């Protein structure tokens with residue numbers, strides 16, 4: 001059964017010191033891309049460490065529906081691809097469940113094909129804006145039908161020959177950038193994407209690894225200019241997916257907040273466009289040791305030793321937002337335990353995630369006794385060191401089908417004076433299957 005169909009509440013209580021060593025499952029962004037490029041490339045792709053969360057499994061299903069062979073064998077995922085330009089028309093709508101990344105990137109992947117594809121998703125995904133991907137696809141000549149406001153269900157039909165575009169991404173979004181590049185794979189000539197604000201670069205790195213002719217340069221105003229030659233050959237690769245830093249964030253913040261804790265998290269992706277949370281927590285006084293820094297599969301990776309820390313509030317630089325965009329909910333929880341005030345700004349994109357995360361976080365903080373102020377694109381949190389008075393034994397935090405809201409507030413309950421309940425923990429399986437077991441193994445009291 002999919003996450004979210006029957007809500008299951010969960011409760012977290014003040015816990016004794018957390019301890020132990022854990023390995024976090026594969027990065028979600030890299031996992032989606034590995035399945036997509038594997039399905040598109042000629043020959044075989046072997047993926048070790050794929051995140052087997054529901055979001056990624058929906059991408060695996062979509063790639064099968066588009067003609068690729070995708071199977072799991074002894075923990076490795078094996079994808080036999082069709083060759084660039086050779087995807088097949090799916091027989092039924094592609095259902096991406098809760099996953100913005102899977103849905104938007106696949107829109108790019110198939111948008112320029114001269115066949116019809118329909119995209120559907122769950123109640124959360126059906127509220128999220130797709131126009132940001134549909135606009136550049138229209139410029140490429142794709143016919144688009146959507147529900148009002150560019151929402152799902154969306155049906156795309158590509159032209160006989162797509163126009164390669166020169167597209168300046170209007171918001172900080174790796175999903176939009178990636179969708180345009182993936183569509184460019186099936187257009188003749190050079191597709192150019194200009195990113196005024198730099199976002200995660202896994203698509204560019206992986207396209208190069210699969211053999212695409214892709215070049216990146218920095219423009220006069222610091223913008224990133226990415227040029228991709230369409231219709232080139234892509235060849236299957238062996239990919240080792242590093243641990244997801246956006247998932248590591250939860251045990252990491254839990255260890256910082258629960259007195260006496262000392263944990264180690266192995267094999268965490270340390271791509272510099274993904275480490276904003278670690279940089280921020282270090283500035284707040286966190287004891288995080290980066291151990292065994294190395295490269296694996298073309299990405300920086302390290303182990304993290306994390307110890308309980310007395311945090312202090314800071315002003316988080318606005319331009320850091322893209323490097324920690326999914327981590328603000330749990331950062332806000334960390335800020336609730338810090339001495340003084342933490343100011344977070346540049347958060348407009350949080351309003352269009354699985355939930356309106358800015359208002360969901362602010363509502364959760366208020367319910368659990370935290371003083372905070374929500375602005376259109378900012379959040380200010382006034383901390384209470386030691387978590388005195390925080391938590392709520394009577395009411396549950398509303399998670400709005402959002403896995404990160406659920407995990408963030410469960411982390412809060414491990415260190416707050418009173419317990420914290422979330423109304424639904426099932427969505428956690430979209431990005432972090434095994435979260436409850438992993439946290440229990442460290443000593444966290446979550447039921």
Ligand SMILES: O=C(O)C1=C[C@@H](OP(=O)(O)O)[C@@H](O)[C@H](O)C1
Nearest residue numbers: 029101172173174175176325326
């Ligand atoms: O490209 C990706 O893999 C992702 C990009 C981000 O979304 P946006 O591109 O919408 O910022 C992020 O929030 C999401 O979890 C994963």
Ligand SMILES: C=C(OP(=O)(O)O)C(=O)O
Nearest residue numbers: 098099100101102326353
């Ligand atoms: C925003 C997220 O994912 P997506 O956009 O893929 O649904 C997330 O995982 O926090």
